[in-house]
Amino acid sequence: MNRKEILKNVRNISESITKQLGFELVDLEYVKEFGSYFLRVYIDKLGGVTLDDCREVSELLGKKLDEEDLIKVAYYLEVSSPGLDRPLKTDNDLRRNLNKDIEIKLYKALNNKKMYEGMLSDFNEKEVIIIEDDDNQVKIPRDYISIIKLKIVF
CATH class of the missing domain: 3.30.300.70 (RimP-like superfamily, N-terminal)
Structure with missing residues (x-):
């Protein structure tokens, strides 16, 4: 096997x-x-x-x-346990972390940025939606995303 x-x-x-x-x-x-x-x-x-x-x-x-x-x-x-710094890979991971602060790194730039931080507001099969600190909503295509992690604040 x-x-x-x-x-x-x-x-x-x-x-x-x-x-x-x-x-x-x-x-x-x-x-x-x-x-x-x-x-x-x-x-x-x-x-x-x-x-x-x-x-x-x-x-x-x-x-x-x-x-x-x-x-x-x-x-x-x-x-x-998976640990705080593990990548959020599945819909269950995202669901469990709705309304929490996350960091998203991208394969390719969106609006001239390859890194986003904000509160995970929503997601679907095509995109992840965050609210940045300035209350700006950003819809990030899932196929742009390299990695999503919880933002760890000490």
Whole structure:
């Protein structure tokens, strides 16, 4: 089984388990680093994720993955929250972060700018809409967008 097939099957299993436990599966990574394989599972829920939440998902997912025996090499299973600085990739990510401040980097300039900051006001399949600090509404085509992240303010 190739890497893509492994990820697809692991995603199906992970989505089932996380949903059953009341979490959202945010992302998966299956990577080789420094000679070791890592399966990283990122989960979230309203109000955030605790260490006990990660442990619970890890235990159930680990048992199920061992039963299914999809990954034929030794690997480390890591379950964690996605972190504050992670990219917002899916509609669920955007929905969860409506009315929050975000940063958007673009592949190509829009109105002579390749970086926008503002409050995430709305989105659809074609565009992301933000309100800048000066109350200016900007509609950014999704195919212009390189990355969207939460704006972290300390």
